[in-house]
Amino acid sequence: MTAFRVGDQVTIHNSQTGPERIATVDAFTEGNRCMVLSDGTKWRADGQRQWRVGSGYYKGPVVERTRPGDVDIVTRRRAIGVIRKFAQDLNMDSPLDAAALTRIVERIQAEQAAAPKPVDSED
Known part of the structure; x- marks a missing residue:
């Protein structure tokens, strides 16, 4: 089960620069394991990394619920x-x-x- 639902407003956060983009959850695919955002990007349903990124160490942007500010x-x-x-x-x-x-x-x-x-x- 994911913490996100279709229609939720989310923010893509970079670990160094903070909030980068605002998007909306459009759909879930791959048996609800992949989350598709309104900007066309695909993320794991938990928002911790982009979908199908290589198997190496991943330290990149994450998806979080949009917070005030x-x-x-x-x-x-x-x-x-x-x-x-x-x-x-x-x-x-x-x-x-x-x-x-x-x-x-x-x-x-x-x-x-x-x-x-x-x-x-x-x-």
Whole structure:
């Protein structure tokens, strides 16, 4: 018997970086030994390792029930990745005009100004 059921929201956790992805349990196969998630990945029904990974030592991501805060962490991680990719690809040949770039900069500055300041700041 598995701790998960079809329709459960789960989080794929990496042992070093924490919550990576949010998914939903779509189905069980292989006599309820394999769990298929909404992102297409297959896991053992207990969520401890991916299905049919080689027989060697496995220390990788695991599937756990989604806990409070997991969605925020995953959303933040994804947003930071998109922003970094955007900034990395940005150069003078980019198709965005000066007005669009100025709007982006203004929004970044507004969000930074609205963010809570660290308590231990010595400014």
